[in-house]
Amino acid sequence: MEVRLKNISKVYNSNIFAVKNISNLFESKKFTVLLGPSGCGKTTVLRLIAGLEKITEGYLYLGDKMANDIPPKKRNIAMAFQRFTMYPGMNVYQNIAFPLEIKRIEKDKIKEKIDKLSKILKINDLLNRIPDQVSGGEAQRIALARMLVREPNICLMDEPLSSLDAKLRIELRTEIKNIHLNNPRTTIFVTHDQEEAMSLGEQIVVMDKGEIIQQGVPDEIFNNPKNVFVGTFLGLPTMNIIKCNYDNNLNVFNTNENSFLLKCSTDVNKKYIKYIGIRPENIKLNKNKLDKYYIGCKILVIENLGNKYLYTVEALNQNIKVMCKDNNNIDIGQKCFFKFDNKSIYCFDNKEENLGNGN
Amino acid sequence: MKNKEIMIKIVAYVVIIIFSLISFIPFITGLITAFKPETIQIHSPPIWIFEPTLSNYERILFTKGNLYNLMNSFIVTFFNIIISLVVGIPAAYALARFNLKGSGALLSWIISLRMIPPVVVAIPFFSLAQSFNLYDSYIGLTLSYMCFSIPMVIWIMRGFCVEIPKELEESAMMDGCSRLYAIYKIVLPLMIPGIVATTLLVVMVIWNEYLIALILTGREAQTLPVSTARYITRVRIEWGSLFAANSLIVIPILILAISIQKHLVRGLTFGTIK
Numbered sequence: 001m002e003v004r005l006k007n008i009s010k011v012y013n014s015n016i017f018a019v020k021n022i023s024n025l026f027e028s029k030k031f032t033v034l035l036g037p038s039g040c041g042k043t044t045v046l047r048l049i050a051g052l053e054k055i056t057e058g059y060l061y062l063g064d065k066m067a068n069d070i071p072p073k074k075r076n077i078a079m080a081f082q083r084f085t086m087y088p089g090m091n092v093y094q095n096i097a098f099p100l101e102i103k104r105i106e107k108d109k110i111k112e113k114i115d116k117l118s119k120i121l122k123i124n125d126l127l128n129r130i131p132d133q134v135s136g137g138e139a140q141r142i143a144l145a146r147m148l149v150r151e152p153n154i155c156l157m158d159e160p161l162s163s164l165d166a167k168l169r170i171e172l173r174t175e176i177k178n179i180h181l182n183n184p185r186t187t188i189f190v191t192h193d194q195e196e197a198m199s200l201g202e203q204i205v206v207m208d209k210g211e212i213i214q215q216g217v218p219d220e221i222f223n224n225p226k227n228v229f230v231g232t233f234l235g236l237p238t239m240n241i242i243k244c245n246y247d248n249n250l251n252v253f254n255t256n257e258n259s260f261l262l263k264c265s266t267d268v269n270k271k272y273i274k275y276i277g278i279r280p281e282n283i284k285l286n287k288n289k290l291d292k293y294y295i296g297c298k299i300l301v302i303e304n305l306g307n308k309y310l311y312t313v314e315a316l317n318q319n320i321k322v323m324c325k326d327n328n329n330i331d332i333g334q335k336c337f338f339k340f341d342n343k344s345i346y347c348f349d350n351k352e353e354n355l356g357n358g359n
Numbered sequence: 360m361k362n363k364e365i366m367i368k369i370v371a372y373v374v375i376i377i378f379s380l381i382s383f384i385p386f387i388t389g390l391i392t393a394f395k396p397e398t399i400q401i402h403s404p405p406i407w408i409f410e411p412t413l414s415n416y417e418r419i420l421f422t423k424g425n426l427y428n429l430m431n432s433f434i435v436t437f438f439n440i441i442i443s444l445v446v447g448i449p450a451a452y453a454l455a456r457f458n459l460k461g462s463g464a465l466l467s468w469i470i471s472l473r474m475i476p477p478v479v480v481a482i483p484f485f486s487l488a489q490s491f492n493l494y495d496s497y498i499g500l501t502l503s504y505m506c507f508s509i510p511m512v513i514w515i516m517r518g519f520c521v522e523i524p525k526e527l528e529e530s531a532m533m534d535g536c537s538r539l540y541a542i543y544k545i546v547l548p549l550m551i552p553g554i555v556a557t558t559l560l561v562v563m564v565i566w567n568e569y570l571i572a573l574i575l576t577g578r579e580a581q582t583l584p585v586s587t588a589r590y591i592t593r594v595r596i597e598w599g600s601l602f603a604a605n606s607l608i609v610i611p612i613l614i615l616a617i618s619i620q621k622h623l624v625r626g627l628t629f630g631t632i633k
Contacts, residue, residue, distance in 0.1 A: 071537070079530065085530040098531075
């Protein structure tokens, strides 16, 4: 079932906009990730779809039905919350069975469904335990089971993995993806973790300050960010942003005190460029100035990440992050040179909007 | 290190025992006096070995009519706590859950009601009760008590409601429950320790209340604390009757507290164990 938002706003206390006039289509059977920083309104969108919050303005369609006034229990939407919400006083089995018991489904059928699902989610040993006896990861698996057992039209997940440790998070992420691939249903997953978004999402919707900034498939969002915000939000370490102006006469870019040469594609009008964005992995670092496009820098910090090195260098009056596969015998404090990979440069105008890739 | 820990424990126990004795001795002495025959009640030095008698109880219950006062106390306390819980719990839930306009002011107003000394409102209550023909009636007394007990229930229960994760009932609502059913099925069971603790606290206040009962009741609706005070007269103090009636006041509360002890400990420590 598809979910369509049409000019939806949510206002708290008559003047605080949690969500500002957003329209979007969450396609049927697709896994869509709502990505954005804390407080950007992504959870509010989820709660509006769930019916846990009243829509101030606009329309919500579930399938082709206008759903603004349908109470949550009649929407056939399942939701997993950030905090583990196991019902106290019931064991794991009763917790998973709860939504089916409300629907008055026969006991045998409930058992059959839970047995099948608990094997998939590897919780079949936990069914007789009480909430106090399960760990965080197990509790979230149970929450997933409770969500999936009723075969809802739409699944909503509100940062379900954020309170788990890194290893468990990656493990469960794979399982969520696997479950979705085997049995696709419309899923909206909220997260502030860009890695989670990239790995899980078939579609990503990036939000900021209550508005949708950009949406598309993960590659598109990553490779063609609409503005500086999206560019810096996706990718770790974050994209370097260099504020500069183009000098037409000398054909160089000027920052406050420095200037540098840059190869740029012809279809970007250089005079509009106010910010240059470059990801750390797209910068080459060398001890020597191999050609005129190399820019001088001083190494401040070297971080060994195991399979690669992250350098923080001082150049153009700011700190720039550079990621290299090997350490090239470079030491802290040394003077070096770096060069932007001209195929991976992003050019932004004075409104921080993307002018197109600089290649 | 270990010796020091043992020392601390010993000191702690000694202090606890001393304080328990200090608070228990008057009660125990009173209880013993209630079983003493009249002749030795105020003997000096006190006589500790005697043949216990139930004559004091027999007198106050059947001759002096304290059985009726006990019943009055039961009736007033029972209806008061039921109505207070029925009105107070939903109010507490709403104040904890919904972002209502002016709920902060409302809460301050509710807590300010708790701060009013009963003596300030006793006379206005009396004249109100007179004009509504509610003087010396269960309804008049129950209504007056509710002015104190409902704010108390709201204030305490709100604290418990805030502690219950909102996601639990939202989760239940997503799973197909209406809000009311979610509250009944998920939230209410979690509230039980809170309700038990609140009940005991409110019952204690109402059951022991003296001043308003003194002013608002005559013969018909008089509660046990008021009638007990009658044993202290200008001429003499009827020690035996006084202590017997006294134990009648204490024992029901004691029984209630012991019978709900399991829930009570959980209720009073709710929120600290998470």
